[in-house]
Amino acid sequence: MTIQQINYFLTLAKELHFWRAAEKVFISQSSLSRQIKSLEDELGIQLFQRDKRNVKLTDAGKFLQEHWTILINEFNQVKTQAKKIDEGNSGRVSITYVGSIAFSFLPNFLKHINDKLPDLKLELTEPTDENHEKLLLDYSTDIALSRDEIKNIHIDSVKLSSESVCLVVPNNHWLNISNFGNLNDLKDEKFIIAGLHHSTFFASLLRNLFNKYNFEPKTIIESDFGGMILNLVSQGLGISILPHSFKYAKPENVRFIELNESIDLYISWRKNDLNKTIKRIVDMAKEV
Amino acid sequence: MTIQQINYFLTLAKELHFWRAAEKVFISQSSLSRQIKSLEDELGIQLFQRDKRNVKLTDAGKFLQEHWTILINEFNQVKTQAKKIDEGNSGRVSITYVGSIAFSFLPNFLKHINDKLPDLKLELTEPTDENHEKLLLDYSTDIALSRDEIKNIHIDSVKLSSESVCLVVPNNHWLNISNFGNLNDLKDEKFIIAGLHHSTFFASLLRNLFNKYNFEPKTIIESDFGGMILNLVSQGLGISILPHSFKYAKPENVRFIELNESIDLYISWRKNDLNKTIKRIVDMAKEV
């Protein structure tokens, strides 16, 4: 039983046509026919019900199609990860991050990594659902930069920094540090903020903040992309609440007013991962 | 990349010695050497660090050893299950059950199956940890007979029957149906019962029962095997509490006194499993 044979099988199971399937796997129809037959013989399982004209999966075939598809995927994932370990400092490392660090921490961090490990390729992704724990465990990513700590026996997670949360207003806005009391002063303001129904950490922080003051913001635009929000604020469309680090995006015509709330940044990685480069990068993060 | 090659790799990874590994997989040392090398070439990953004398795994090799071991096991499990589906009524079906039905429901059930499907082989197991849900989901079993309903979107679960829970006492015991009031009459009795700390459904039922009367039994012997308990009770070593169906074990010198508690029997199976025989057997259970 070859991985190759399984791929032949999966292709045929999808096409249900020997000629088309054979073309897809770049062998002749006769070869495919024989490979499938030898697979059936070796397993002692009838995979396809076929006459001279039609091909269809048996129940056992359907079962194998479903489960082999999953297993082959896992095989490929494992292979990719092994390759990363093999390549080490000259390989690739995947990093997932939350958008709000794109302007401050992340550029410095990436520069630092590139100075120390110039041959390393970095794969950056900003996940939308923010399930960093799952992404780490199934090897979809190697390092996660998130707003909350990940508590899992297979994952190490340490706090890198804290920063304050700020009101963001256009420069010509009446609000400033000295005349700001609390959120309820802002009940007539138009807000441009992240979707509060999301399950991200920042959304939940905002929900808590509004709850504390029993305050419901007049939201005119929802966006999860901080850069977009900043831009809209600078255009005078409304005000927003963002982590302080967005100041480093050097937005024009915008003023930041610190609130009495702070938000953390954590870095998380798989405990004892064999890819030593991951740990090196984590250590670099602590230096930045 | 062949399944065979992976098995070669896993053997060598364990032995770390080409000759011994080659013997274990029934090929020559030279062949094994070449197979490993071709695997390394194909993956583009160094698996072993070797000189003319020693062999040891690289980090990537360690990683692959760990994950391939798991995947190969899953492959075999999937194969076994596909085989079962292929064989259908002449194949095998695995049933896990709780001990307490061994004397009443189970014999009738098995006889019924054997009458209808004489070519079917049945694999019976009585799991100790009673995690029927997990056993079903990972295909370790096909049908589970348990005391509580399994609630999972991939599993169907229906109640087969209910029965009362009984006090079991030796025939010459002072206690009988007419003079029994409640559990607190039994505070001086010696009990022989299942370990209450266990996570089985029956253990938790007993815990609740005792809690209800704020009653702590003087337990002299703990055993999870009902047959053993019955035997000890009949020898006069103490009294016990068991489901009513143990009466069908036809124990000598023992009397059952019904309590005001009942316990259910559920049958559970994977929803829409491709092995049609499983559903047939489930339907038979409802007829018994």
Added chain:
DNA sequence: CCAACTAATGCTAAAAACGCATTAATCATG
């Protein structure tokens, strides 16, 4: 420095995989 050990390699034989051409069965069509 020699003997024992062990992984790699040259060579040859056997086995497996492949493609071409053909066969055999089925289906659609007039």
Added chain:
DNA sequence: CATGATTAATGCGTTTTTAGCATTAGTTGG
């Protein structure tokens, strides 16, 4: 109902892969 189109299986020769034997080459322990 005959005929051509379609399609999976198979006979056969070729190429590729795998296996074993014998040998080589480097390492280790005495």
